Amino acid sequence: MIVTVKIVETYTKYEEVEIEDTGKLDEAYEDVDEMVKTNKILLPSIDKKSEYNLSIKLV
Known part of the structure; x- marks a missing residue:
């Protein structure tokens, strides 16, 4: 039997940085x-x- 497996790796981190406030999001x-x-x-x-999360799902 052949099945498709979806594997998602998620790395998450938050970091505060200082940038110039020009009022332009771009x-x-x-x-x-x-x-x-x-x-x-x-x-x-x-x-x-960083936080790490692995998710495996048969599709």
């Missing part, structure tokens, strides 16, 4: 993206302190 996202690119914010999958 600029805030760009600032955060730059912080991720330059490793000022580590991705949750890399950061050992």
Whole structure:
């Protein structure tokens, strides 16, 4: 029997960062993206302190 299995890995973390308040949401996202690119914010999958959840479901 062949079945399809859906596997979802979820890494979650919250980090407070300071960005300039320009009133433009797009600029805030760009600032955060730059912080991720330059490793000022580590991705949750890399950061050992992140919450991890694994979900497996037959579909």
